[in-house]
Amino acid sequence: MKGYISGTAAITPQHTFDTGRYLEEWVDHQTSYLSATEPAYREIIDPKLLRRMSRIIKMSVASAYKAMQMAKVEIPGAVIVGTGLGCVQDTEKFLKEIIDNEEGILSPTAFIQSTHNTIAGQIALMLQCPNHNFTFSNRGHSFENALEDALLQLQEGVEHVLVGGADEITPIVHELMGSIRCVSINQEDQLSVLGEGAAFFILTKDQNEQSFAAIEDTVAFNNPLVDDVRGKVVQFLDRNELASADIDLVLMGHNGVADGFFDAMGDLMKENAIAQFKNISGESFTASAYGHHLAAVMLQKQQVFQNTLVSGKFGGSLDRILLYNHYKGVNHTLTLLSKCPS
Template sequence: MYIRSTAAISAQKTFGYVPFLTEPIEYTGTRLSAIEPDYKDFVDPKLARRMSRIIKMGVAAAMQCLKDAGIEMPGAIITGTALGCQEDTVSFLTRIIELQEEMLPPTAFIQSTHNTVAAQIALMLKCHNYNNTFVHKGISFESALLDAIMLLKEGDANEILVGGTEEMTDTAFKILTRLGLYKRWPLSNFELYNTKSKGTIGGEGAVFFLLNDKPSTENLAELVSTKTFYKPKSNADIEKQIEAFLAKNNLTIQDIDLIITGKNGDLKNDAVYEALDGSLFANSSKAYYKHLCGEYPTSMSFALWLASNVIKRGEVPAVVADGEIKNKSPKKVLIYNHYQNSYHSLMLLSAC
């Protein structure tokens, strides 16, 4: 499977034709907000008025991805999101209380469903092809990607648009902070990994990819394989899963030029990666990314965007390097991420 194009809206300058993370943005706080583009280039202003932020971000990223690939009509549209359109959900629930369950305006309810982003993209494109949304918590994007791979292998669709979307609302941020997911005092995102404490920083974003099964020099990278596993028993079990994943693709850890990990600054979360750093990953070049986009259930989509560009551009941005990078132009990249040590994901990419 090949990644033909990708577009990302994140807390960094990643959208459109911009330098590759040469001007990283520093934030001080416990939450990163996406840098939104000028939507009038992608959405009719009259339509945009009725769209929440996540719908506009998803539509813009999808349209830019299709434009970069030179594709007008995708063979399928598949998205992954854990929490869906939170802004519309909160708005609808608030109005239920305020209006005492009477005369409720339907717009917020209609747009609060998780599949709204994929549906809106299809409506704008007049696309009647396969359309699906996966809501699988920490592996929502990975599930969407797996569905796309199966469609391609079965020959049911080609030129498949796959995306991961997530937004952070004030309400959700307060609740998740109380649950201990985020740090309780402000800090620089550039100092995230130097602060050994509980919690991380919140994030959001919308990242889309166009997948096909046609080799081309214009493709960004080859998506060789992907795998998920749930609640491993121990760090040794995680090592076995990674080694088996590589062995299935006739590789060992020595064949990997760069490993992108999901470190997020949380003491408990990063203990898994640090254990691997002292064993399986000890002699490997490593990178991280969550100080740029924040932590959210579909952040793996940002990692895939990063890996695709690293391979295509033949460079590893200094801002993501975790120590010395031995091969400055990686050809084989492994991504390993876990969400709350329950949902574990692996992706293997290679140069075309």
């Protein structure tokens, strides 16, 4: 299963939406979680529609539109979205109304927008796109499920697919996730920092003029032991007929917190240049969507951006990037991305 990346865009806590100035300026977040650095949406989305959209919808629609423009695709052959928590802003809003009004007369607006597939549904509605429309919400594999479905669509003969991952944070979600020890709430915590954003892609079945990178292969697995990681990586490289020396950059989802899995990966790939992406995206159920986006942009621009290289040396050219991420040690991901031959 292979898919060509012919367009991609991402909104993250850093400046990633404007590809001309990609990660040039670094935003220092003084808050305990990383909120998205959002573009001027009015230039991208019809202001009449914009008013009713929650942030996760705005971030997703803007990223999706931009990816489609890059790929010169007007109506995608499928719309597939991964989101770990879905539309939490509207979910919270409606829950609060239920409680405040003691189940009295309620406005349905927040409820209507609260379902997980509001993002994919809104995109279909705005584009008048009648095609396959799926939403996955599967913890740290929400985006991976979506990506697997996208590649399956291409295998089934669909020309191009819009696929993305998105999650938003509210102060209450942040507080709750901190309380359940999923993320840090203060700087002393040895836990990951929560972030939010959206990353969308147009994947095409065949390489075209717009294609700049390819997803060669991807695998998602659960609950491995630290000792299993080496075997999983070797097996993955083997099935792609590659050795670790063929990888120009390893992009990992570590974030400065002690972690046996990333240590094992770092040890296995110690001869390779290793880069990180969660200092940009923060941690979330769909952080890996951004990891895939960053790998694609690096391959496109043949550039390793500031604040990403962790160890080793960038050799000057990028043909293949191996992405490795895990969420809470449970949901693991390996993806091989390559530069398109020109």
